[in-house]
Amino acid sequence: MDIAVVRRFRRSLRRLERLLEAILRDETCCHxxxxxxxxxxxxxxxxxxxxxxxxxxxxxxxxxxxxxxxxxxxxxxxxxxxxxxxxxxxxxxxxxENGKALCQRIHTDNDALFVKVLEGVEVASDQVISVFEGLVESLSRQGRSAAQGSKGCGAGAGKMGPGAIAGDSHD
Amino acid sequence: MDIAVVRRFRRSLRRLERLLEAILRDETCCHxxxxxxxxxxxxxxxxxxxxxxxxxxxxxxxxxxxxxxxxxxxxxxxxxxxxxxxxxxxxxxxxxENGKALCQRIHTDNDALFVKVLEGVEVASDQVISVFEGLVESLSRQGRSAAQGSKGCGAGAGKMGPGAIAGDSHD
DNA sequence: ATGCAACAGTTGCAAACACCAACTGATGGG
DNA sequence: CCCATCAGTTGGTGTTTGCAACTGTTGCAT
Incomplete structure (x- = not known):
């Protein structure tokens, strides 16, 4: 696989991390x-x-x-x-009841935001989502062996190969 | 746009957030x-x-x-x-020099990890990346236009840092 | 030249979030 | 009956972050 492609991906991922971080930090965010x-x-x-x-x-x-x-x-x-x-x-x-109502509001707001986000992508939304889901799924599989190894982090399964993959990902 | 689709996307995004959080937290992560x-x-x-x-x-x-x-x-x-x-x-x-060397090591490790991640997705990698980049780009645009007014988003100038965004997204 | 607004960076302070370790109470097998 | 185990809470700590206030620099306008 072409390393340049991977680098592009990692750069995008870093950017997304920062974006989410910034978005999350907004106080109006969660009502x-x-x-x-x-x-x-x-x-x-x-x-x-x-x-x-x-x-x-x-x-x-x-x-x-x-x-x-x-x-x-x-x-x-x-x-x-x-x-x-x-x-x-x-x-x-x-x-x-209040909790449910708040959930509703949060859903409504976020649905609206992400409808816009998805519409802003040139590819068809279901395709975007499929690709995205596949990606998250794959990361979850790979990440498990990489990150979960260190300690008992919640879900028992763990099994933990000896830190083989040392994946930063947060790079 | 179908709301169910948006919800699926949001759920995946939440999952990704947690995954990154967990992976990043690994101590072997950053050498x-x-x-x-x-x-x-x-x-x-x-x-x-x-x-x-x-x-x-x-x-x-x-x-x-x-x-x-x-x-x-x-x-x-x-x-x-x-x-x-x-x-x-x-x-x-x-x-x-040490800094450069560390960067190299980090790149090498992460390239290896994300090669695996990308290979674990069924779609061709360049496609995955294109879609992903489009998504991040769109999120960046939406986030920016959403609020911009709420607070001083850090580096003054505004100009387009991924700064303040009003939407939650962290849902 | 002088005075002042804007800029670059540092430091003080506080908040959010996370983990581990130690603890309390409940369960259930031996 | 006793003890290992589980569910949840609490104490302590560390990282990461932002805003406000402060120092020093720059450049413009008077």
């Missing part, structure tokens, strides 16, 4: 909640009454990190911790 | 320098003896942030601050 909180909200929206640990795995975060993030959401009245199930260790997370 | 430092190194490799401010704009970072990041690189003997040009306010940044 009052922080970025991490917003992500957690989206995660809860995707899963069905997840446990804290389950959501942490889903999001690739440490449970302690998520625990604190959820604290904020609970304080803001957007999320409830539901205890007292069969297993009293578990807390299930669920959105309050 | 001893931090992620931000590594990015700065790459930026200096792309530009020709940039000033601190110039690199900050290029990277979409506040000059203060970059100043501190560069501090670390200078301490590590990877970068030199070159003063005393025509304009004595400016400091030009340049890589030392």
């Amino acid at each position: 009052g909640v922080s970025v991490a909180q917003c992500h957690a909200l989206m995660g809860m929206d995707e899963l069905e009454r997840p446990s804290l640990g389950g959501l942490a795995v889903h999001m690739g975060l440490d449970k302690s990190t998520l625990s604190r993030t959820v604290d904020g959401l609970v304080k803001a009245g957007l999320v409830l911790r539901e205890q007292g199930g069969v297993d009293r260790r578990k807390t299930l997370l669920l959105l309050t | 001893g320098v931090s992620v931000a430092q590594c990015h700065a190194l790459m930026g200096m490799d792309e530009l020709e003896r940039p000033s601190l401010g110039g690199l900050a704009v290029h990277m979409g970072l506040d000059k203060s942030t970059l100043s501190r990041t560069v501090d670390g690189l200078v301490k590590a003997g990877l970068v030199l601050r070159e003063q005393g040009g025509v304009d004595r306010r400016k400091t030009l940044l340049l890589l030392t």
